[in-house]
Amino acid sequence: MNRFSYVRPDAVAAAVRERASDPGARFIAGGTNLLDLMKYDVEAPSRLIDITRLPLRDIQELDGGLRIGALVPNSDLAYDRRIEERYPLLASAILAGASPQLRNMATTGGNLLQRTRCVYFYDTATPCNKRTPGSGCSAIGGINRQHAILGASEHCIATNPSDMGVALAALRASVRVAGPDGERTIPFSEFHRLPGDEPQRDNNLAADELILSVDLPAEHFAINYTYLKLRERLSYAFALVSVAAALRLEDGKIAEARLALGGVAHKPWRDEAAEELLRGQPAERASFEQAAGQILSGARGFGENDFKIELARRAVVRALEQAAAGTPQSQSDKRVQ
Structure with missing residues (x-):
């Protein structure tokens, strides 16, 4: 691990100034991803700006x-009464990820910024x-068994590892950030990036911007x-494929649908065309299979991960069946219902 300096500001403006003054600086809160990257010599910040x-x-x-x-810890967010009652999809996604110890440390903003878990990215x-x-x-x-089947490029086929992000994509959240020029709001669908020819950029956050909050709209999908x-494996592991479904x-009949996939692309993958395809259709398997076909129409495997295309298709159908029946997947008994 490289040598670095350390500062702990107590105001957002001060934290932003510290970051803007040093291109090699990094914000740190729970440190559940950044510290690993530093230990593996993937990241070598000149300064850590502790925002806790x-x-x-x-x-x-x-x-x-x-x-x-x-800075709301993942565990606090998952068990907050308002989240459990109004946004149970988000609570379920958080509980599906990581371990209790990591959820106690990991923060809402940090979860959005975690880097890919590609083995080659970690191997210098x-x-x-x-x-x-x-x-x-x-x-x-x-x-490449774990790698992308959607939105990849010739430069990168890594996937975004977040579970929370998949639910936030389905819920149409937005991300409020602050930088030297003030605050702005980024729709969640535009926060993360596909690799294209700049795979080193995971998101559209400017280098000197700080996440302030994640905002959830008033739309609630608390039943279906x-x-x-x-x-x-059923214990702590990253997703091969995950599906956030809400109806x-x-x-x-389906008046409104939300559908997002994880483990399949460089960003949480939401397909509005598939959602529109479900609108007005009966809540039955034939409709769900049609939506799965739409969301995976551009899927491509790279050898070891070819199986993920069919796995994702079946996962979408099964998730929509669970949502339609109002029987959400248990995160304590992780076997597929």
Whole structure:
């Protein structure tokens, strides 16, 4: 691990100034991802800006929705009464990820900023365009069982590891950030990036911007929802494929649908065309299969991960069946219902 300096500001403006003054600085809160990256010599910040004293730990009412402070721990968020009652899809996704110890440390903002868990990204002895642009992608033609089947490019086929992010994509959240020029709000669908020819950029946050909050709209899907996560083992593991599904039903038909996938792309993957395809259709398997076909129409495997295309198709159908029946996937008994 490299030598670095350390500062602990107590105001957002001061934290932003510290970051703007040093391109090599990094914000740190729970440190559940950044510290690993530093230990593996993937990240070598010149300064750590500890933001844990900033006033960003509250969950507040906001125009019928909720504003979640960037420093709210994942465990606090998952068990907050308002989240459990109004946004149970988000609570379920958080509980599907990591371990209780990690959820106690990990923050809302940090979860959005975690880097890919691609083995080549962590191995500094191998080429990786995300770590060293222009060096090549070792996963293409290499070990890629966990890698992307949607939105990949010739430069990177890594996936976003967040469970929470998949639910936030389905719930149409937004991310409020602050930088030297003031505050702005980024729709969640535009926060993360596909790799394209700049795989080193995971998101559209400017280098000197700080996440202040994640804002949830007043739309609630508290009955017909599920978060289904398929993984190599039932204990702590990243998703091969995950699905956040939420429906609003009227007279047996789908009045509104939300559908997002995790473990399949460089960002949480939401397909509005698939959601529109479900609108007005009966809540039955044939409708769900049609939506699954739409969301995976551009899917492509890279050898070891070819199986994920069919796995994702079945996962979408099963998740929509769970949501339609109002029987969300249990996160304590992780076997698929």
